[in-house]
Amino acid sequence: MAFINKSDLNKFKKKAGDLFNKTIDQHVNLAVTGLSRSGKTAFISSFVNQLITEGGNSQLDFFNPVHQRRFIAAKRVSQKHLHIGRFEYEKSVAAFEKSPPTWPEPTHGISELRLAIRYQPQDSLLKYATDSATLFVDITDYPGEWLLDLPLLNQTYEQWSKQTLALLEQAPRFEHAKQFIEKVNQIDPLVSADENMLASLAQEYTELLMYFRHQLGLSVIQPGRFILPGELVDAPILQFIPFTNFNCIDGNSYQNAGDGTFIGMLRARFIEYKERVVKKFYKEHFLHFDRQIVLADCLTPLNNGAECFDDLQLAINLIMESFSYGQSSLFSRIFSPKIDKLLFAATKADHVTPEQHSNMVSLLNQLAYQTKHKLNYDQIEMKTLAISSVKATLSGKGKHQGQEIPVIQGRQLHDNKLITLFPGAVPKRLPTKEYWDKNGFNYINFSPIESIEAHQSLPHLRMDQVLQFLLGDKLK
Ligand code: GDP
DSSP states (O other), X not given: XXXXXXXXXXXXXXHHHHHHHHHSOOEEEEEEEESXXXXXXXXXXXXXXXXXXXXXXXXXXXXHHHHTTOEEEEEEEOOSOTTSEEOOHHHHHHHHHSSSOOOOOOOOXXXXXXXXXXXXXXXXXXXXXXXXXXXXXXXXXXXXGGGGGGGGGGOOHHHHHHHHHHHHTSTTTHHHHHHHHHHHHTSXXXXXXXXXXXXXXXXXXXXXXXXXXXXXXXXXXXXXXXXXXXXXXXXXXGOOOOOSOGGGSOHHHHHHOOTTBHHHHHHHHHHHHIIIIIIHHHXXXXXXXXXXXXXXXXXXXXXXXXXXXXXXHHHHXXXXXXXXXXXXXXXXXXXXXXXXXXXXXXXXXXXXXXXXXXXXXXXXXXXXXXXXXXHTTTTOEEEEEEOBSSOOEEEEEEEETTEEEEEEEEEBTTTOOEEEEOOOOOOXXXXXXXXXXXXXXXXXXXXXXXXXXXXXXXXXXXXHHHHHHHHGGGGO
16 A cells, blocks of 8 residues: 655645646636626726725625635736726725725726635635635626627618617607707718718717716617727727618618718718627627626616616616527627626615615516526526625614604715715616606715725625625635
8 A cells, every 4th residue: 555645745736736727717707897887997996805805894704715714815916918908996996095085987998907816725626636726817897888789780770770760869868869860861861971071970979979878867878889989089980870861862872872972981880880899899808708797777767767767778688688698699690608607786785775675686687687588598697686886875774754764874975964864765676657756766976985994895785795606616
């Protein structure tokens, strides 16, 4: 019988460990998206902060590696793609460390960050080979608006223009879009194209989209790159508009219109946009994601009223098209995606009292219901959570007309005044007319609650469940 002494065993373990580390999957590509202002920057800052500080003073009870004391450390290391912007984690955390703390500046395009997480393996094969292992996590942050463009791939320029016109002619868009539509309707589509005129019309259309998003709080913004152009600012590929007067041109003239005509140039740029912008994003980035988190702020549209809420529902349906892998789906026909876990998170849950959180989850489930239904048939694990990346309120009980009611307390963003309120009830199901008539929802923007010290963790709601769902199985 052969005996093996301890030092030989350790050498063997190290050798086997090195081998396993090279061969076993110890890497995950995690993508974070959501429409602008949905909370991506706050989310990634908190996600990284919780890992780097090991949950420190906050609690990560549902994140097994920490709970089971197998988590050793996490740190930021050089990112994989040097041509992609760096997620400004240090700058974001510095905003929370200021006194008084502020929210970090949001990101506007795609950015990346790589973490190395060191842990003690427990269940996996690695346990027999090594005492500690490393998981590399590549986090990519990109605007949800870019996913709103996927359906364009299945549309001709004419179809897209007609669909966009139908949207522009509805409230609340019409009042603001009327002048633009009238202007475009006066243009003869078969005249020679004037690039300067196209640039200025595209600028006008972009300003309309910005107004829809930021003033009216609408969510369906197409083409998505127009309001978040990333590196394509001022590029002619973003200088086209929907043509709003297809009735004035017969099919033959449209088909035969050369690229030098007004309508021909619009069509050519639309096609180019689909190939070089939309498809390129899916091929270069989306196809390499292993896991995805989609952040949705349902509370702001709930506050803004029925039209905004309906628009959010339409946007979520468009966004979820990218995760619908059914054989016949547009996406699977064009690409072969590999995302195996999808987390759908209702953000800013600290804006409502805790007993409303389950309603936030069921509302978000309803919003994504059709797609979720489709996803159930496919190989994608899906979860919905109500979270707060950075908790900015305290919850407790207050008195109203002699009755005890749940309340939240926080500092208003605009004047830093401390207020206590019951912000309203979140409906469990898609809101009906009755809800809009009766219920008001009082959405207040809050400042971060108090500054953190260096190496302290940010207060949160359910970030441990997020970590467990997205990384738990990779850290076994
Ligand atoms: P992005 O555009 O998707 O990157 O959104 P941000 O992360 O910049 O968030 C937009 C704003 O939403 C922030 O400036 C905060 O005012 C608010 N916010 C984001 N996350 C939270 C949260 O967890 N709680 C609260 N109360 N507000 C949040």
